[in-house]
Amino acid sequence: MKPTVRSHDTYQNFVLQQLQEHYGRSIIHLNQDWPLILKCWQADLSGITAQLQDQYSDQGPEARDPASMLRSYLVFLFTNPGIGITAWIDEMKRTPIYAILSGFSPDDLPGVGTFYDFIEQRIWPEVDKNMKPKKQKPKKKGNKGTNGQKPKPKPGTVERLVQWLERHMDIFKPLPGDPLFQFFEQNILSVSADLGLIGDPNALSVAGDGTPVVTQAYRRSKPTCDCRANGIYGCSHHRIYSQPDCNSGWDSSRETYFNGYHLYMFTAADSPHDLPLYPRLQPASRHDSVSLVASAVEFNQRYTLGSVDRMLLDAAHDAGAIYELLDKQGTEPFIDLNKRSKTNIETGSDIQISPEGIPICPNGKKMKSNGFDKSQNRRKWRCTRSCGCSDATYGRTYHTKSSDNLRLFPKTPRDSQAWKDIYKRRTSSERTNKREKKDYQLEAGRHRSTMMWTMRIYGIMICQHIDAWYESQKDDWNKLKTTICPAAA
Numbered sequence: 001m002k003p004t005v006r007s008h009d010t011y012q013n014f015v016l017q018q019l020q021e022h023y024g025r026s027i028i029h030l031n032q033d034w035p036l037i038l039k040c041w042q043a044d045l046s047g048i049t050a051q052l053q054d055q056y057s058d059q060g061p062e063a064r065d066p067a068s069m070l071r072s073y074l075v076f077l078f079t080n081p082g083i084g085i086t087a088w089i090d091e092m093k094r095t096p097i098y099a100i101l102s103g104f105s106p107d108d109l110p111g112v113g114t115f116y117d118f119i120e121q122r123i124w125p126e127v128d129k130n131m132k133p134k135k136q137k138p139k140k141k142g143n144k145g146t147n148g149q150k151p152k153p154k155p156g157t158v159e160r161l162v163q164w165l166e167r168h169m170d171i172f173k174p175l176p177g178d179p180l181f182q183f184f185e186q187n188i189l190s191v192s193a194d195l196g197l198i199g200d201p202n203a204l205s206v207a208g209d210g211t212p213v214v215t216q217a218y219r220r221s222k223p224t225c226d227c228r229a230n231g232i233y234g235c236s237h238h239r240i241y242s243q244p245d246c247n248s249g250w251d252s253s254r255e256t257y258f259n260g261y262h263l264y265m266f267t268a269a270d271s272p273h274d275l276p277l278y279p280r281l282q283p284a285s286r287h288d289s290v291s292l293v294a295s296a297v298e299f300n301q302r303y304t305l306g307s308v309d310r311m312l313l314d315a316a317h318d319a320g321a322i323y324e325l326l327d328k329q330g331t332e333p334f335i336d337l338n339k340r341s342k343t344n345i346e347t348g349s350d351i352q353i354s355p356e357g358i359p360i361c362p363n364g365k366k367m368k369s370n371g372f373d374k375s376q377n378r379r380k381w382r383c384t385r386s387c388g389c390s391d392a393t394y395g396r397t398y399h400t401k402s403s404d405n406l407r408l409f410p411k412t413p414r415d416s417q418a419w420k421d422i423y424k425r426r427t428s429s430e431r432t433n434k435r436e437k438k439d440y441q442l443e444a445g446r447h448r449s450t451m452m453w454t455m456r457i458y459g460i461m462i463c464q465h466i467d468a469w470y471e472s473q474k475d476d477w478n479k480l481k482t483t484i485c486p487a488a489a
């Protein structure tokens with residue numbers, strides 16, 4: 001049977017009654033659990049039960065409440081992110097408060113199968129638990145980059161990808177993680193937006209960055225042929241891969257190869273809590289610039305709370321096609337220049353442009369920015385008369401337009417205070433990734449499928465948002481202690 005949608009009040013009453021029954025007046029001794037109790041008490045997850053109704057049949061015994069299943073998964077991540085689901089159920093048996101806060105009576109806990117059924121059949125109803133088929137051509141190890149950086153995609157890759165996506169921009173390609181994003185956006189992100197925790201949701205500043213996720217020490221695969229038995233090695237026949245969406249990539253911070261995913265994350269850059277917005281798992285070898293393009297198009301199609309006004313990216317994303325893509329989406333790119341080029345750019349006049357986008361006068365001097373002419377939509381540059389490059393009374397002038405070169409002449413000039421103020425928030429994406437990997441032990445998941453990794457990532461993201469709700473309203477929330485336990489007064 002379909003699960004009954006229980007209101008959050010019903011859940012709260014259940015928790016009160018169960019705490020009374022199992023802890024009585026000694027609930028006051030649960031001091032170290034108060035933050036967890038308050039987070040569960042306040043976070044209304046009943047939306048998941050309503051959302052997943054269609055995934056359950058009308059027949060058979062009534063299903064476990066999806067809100068409680070999800071809440072239990074969050075309590076697991078809040079308290080014991082390093083263990084597996086089986087060990088988590090044992091942990092709930094030993095620690096009744098974890099069961100109660102999940103929404104379960106401690107003597108009536110769901111089994112491991114129920115947890116997997118909830119994720120595999122309801123949250124991710126696709127037959128395939130990965131994005132790519134398990135049967136693949138054998139792949140070579142990825143290349144090591146130069147200067148400790150991940151190898152750049154081949155020239156033209158980003159341009160071709162952007163061109164392809166621009167032709168297909170109107171086509172919405174559903175992704176198996178969409179139900180999770182839908183729940184996340186409507187029940188978690190929107191709450192954070194109302195609390196003012198993600199900046200202005202109607203004009204978001206988004207920071208994007210990728211981070212390695214190690215899933216296994218070696219890439220495991222089985223042959224589909226018997227070449228090896230016949231003494232033929234290194235053949236190119238298909239193999240069956242246990243983790244088809246993963247491959248080998250270069251981890252520049254640990255300076256080693258790894259097997260797994262490249263997790264590309266969008267973060268609310270103006271969020272004081274560095275709150276995550278949109279996750280995407282890519283193969284380990286994928287470069288930030290390629291991942292960004294896919295994420296930008298997907299997020300643009302899915303984010304319904306407003307629009308993305310600014311995108312803050314590091315120099316690995318400094319490719320002309322990315323500026324054009326974001327500009328077409330109505331998003332202003334804030335991207336650091338990748339100073340690979342040392343030579344000036346010719347303009348067809350006697351003025352050259354430095355690799356940083358500053359006009360150079362015929363005498364080889366950097367021209368000075370002289371304000372923005374809004375009516376003409378162009379920036380004015382000048383050289384003083386003392387330079388001698390011009391006989392004009394006010395010296396030599398030159399104009400640059402963003403539309404001529406978005407990369408070199410961004411709407412907000414890179415040397416302005418406005419740029420510095422906006423761009424310094426880019427590191428919020430690094431803090432988000434660090435929090436997910438260190439505090440919530442993302443890589444301890446030991447999962448094999450993209451489905452389970454996606455579930456874990458969204459679970460951790462939800463925890464990060466609920467943590468921020470608590471941190472930003474601690475005083476008010478702490479007043480609720482007396483409602484939950486009158487003896488706590």
Ligand SMILES: [Zn+2]
Binds near residue numbers: 226
């Ligand atoms: Zn073979």
Ligand SMILES: [Zn+2]
Binds near residue numbers: 361363364384389
């Ligand atoms: Zn000059």
